[in-house]
Amino acid sequence: MSSGADNPSSALATPETDGAPGVLRRRNDAQASRRALLEAAAALFDERGYEGATVRDIGERAGVDAALIARYFGGKEGLYLAALEETERPPLPTDPFAVFAKFLGKSDENGSNNPICRAMVSPSLSPALRDQVGALMARRVIGPLAQRLADDGVQQPQLRAELLVALALGTTLTRSSGTLTALADASLDEVHAVLDPLVGALVDRTR
Structure with a gap:
């Protein structure tokens, strides 16, 4: 042997x-x-x-x-x-306006220092980390939001859920960069006054 x-x-x-x-x-x-x-x-x-x-x-x-x-x-x-x-965290709301406000407000506190914001738009993200970020967002945010939109009879709920999140994150990153001064100087209330109607149109079941 x-x-x-x-x-x-x-x-x-x-x-x-x-x-x-x-x-x-x-x-x-x-x-x-x-x-x-x-x-x-x-x-x-x-x-x-x-x-x-x-x-x-x-x-x-x-x-x-x-x-x-x-x-x-x-x-x-x-x-x-x-x-x-x-980490166990309370679930995010599924109402689209509440989700938008939550993302815009929370991300506005940290600006471009928020790693989730950076990871979502980074062109240099590794495939493994991109998959991890995507899975995290799908499970905690986009999946429940898309399900809520589907239950409300909104067409293309997945696409609209992703567009809503992209609108919030893109606005946040642009505000924090300071390159667009009117957007950077505007209060959250002013931003919501302009963008909330867009959110409403985005989740309108008749469109």
Whole structure:
């Protein structure tokens, strides 16, 4: 019988089955470090916002090397999205005007520093991260909104739900850039006064 060193299949044995406590311990350590980073990131993002929570602070709060953020999540944005995925949050409203107001108001607080806003429009987003952002938005926002529109008899509910979100995010990013001064200087009430009729037309079941 050949020894484990001569058997190529031995390299595929898992820590659970090959009796290698050192390998199993390293796997458990990695899982614990990842969990600690997620919990620390969720807390700090809530306390300080995206820009205010640095990778160094997150690593210190988690008690692990901050370099592991890049290893496990691909960077700060990946960690933010992972924290959003695993954090229990109240569902967004499904009324289209309430969804529009929620997005416009929340994003207006953070402007272009909101990683979800940036990720939604970034041309350099990796395919994996783009899929993650798309799945997150579909599950938490666009899917429920599209279902509400479908129930209300609105035609092309998926397209209209996505256009509504795009209108809110595009307006927010343009306002925060400051390049269009009238839009940048306008209050949220003024923006709503102009755009709410567009939202109404967008979700009109007769159109």
